Amino acid sequence: MSALPLIIDCDPGIDDAVMLMIAFMSQQLDVRAITTVAGNVPLRLTSRNARMICERMGRPDVPVFAGCPRPILRQPVTAEDFHGEAGIEGIDLFEPKAPLAPGHAVSELIARLTAAAPASQTVILSGPMTNLATALVMVPEIAAKIAHLVVMAGGDRIGGNITPFAEFNVFADPHAAAIVFDANIRTTVLSLDVTHTVRAEPERVASLRALPGAEARMMADLLEAGNTLEARWKNGQMAPMHDPSTVVYLLAPDIFEVKPCRVSVVTRPGDQFGRTKVKDTKRGPHHWVTAADADAFFAVIESLLKSRA
Secondary structure (H helix, E strand, C coil): CCCEEEEEEECCCHHHHHHHHHHHHCCCEEEEEEEECCCCCCHHHHHHHHHHHHHHCCCCCCCEEECCCCCCCCCCCCCHHHHCCCCCCCCCCCCCCCCCCCCCHHHHHHHHHHHCCCCCEEEEECCCCHHHHHHHHHCHHHHHHEEEEEEECCCCCCCCCCCCCECHHHHHCHHHHHHHHCCCCCEEEECHHHHCCCECCHHHHHHHHCCCCHHHHHHHHHHHHHHHHHHHHCCCCCCECCCHHHHHHHHCHHHEEEEEEEEEECCCCCCCCCEEEEEECCCCCEEEEEEECHHHHHHHHHHHHHHHC
């Protein structure tokens, strides 16, 4: 069975870095391109951090395209206070040898999707949705080329993580999220409802660190750094597996429970700005992940690390 071609749009971020590691380790996935957006930290840092992970994972051949440096309408919001000024902790920082790929991420998304066959492409969005939203506004026809969109976004029963109602990726660009959700693309949504139930508990990180190989150490270092930051801000809790859930879903969908729905986004100013609203439907087009087997989740990561040692 051939590997699934994949485009990843992200804003690294520790959890994006873990997500990219998992994607690169899996023989089931073929990461064709990475597009970056301002989110956890400004664009220049998310773009550098993505290239750092590519180099550390031995994949400097994967092109990284820098995208939108700010949201569509709202004032920019980033999360350096949580993620640190560099946006990534747990690994030594360096300037990657591979430069950014020439061209803009939005133009690259348009070009790749336009050239693709109908309903043939898989795309992950693990940050604000500005790049894909802009591409959809410019060339709406590309929506038909995406077979499956997997996003880390929103929250329903659990509320938000940057306001009582809003999750960060959506809050950072609610108008972009609204455009993407309104495009009627088959979309799987990994929200705070499920990511907060899968955490990098110390015993899980210790199991990964005990594995042989530099990649296991790197994974454990990133997860421990995430735990330190999370515990500092969230009353001692360990880090949720926000962005990694998107890739693990593609690799092991059977360990998740989902329900069909339609997701909308509150874009009017007020205390619910950036809130995702979930309406149950029979046919989607969205699928809201409601539960995950946390032990099986980490077993996927452990299996990948063992295969690379």
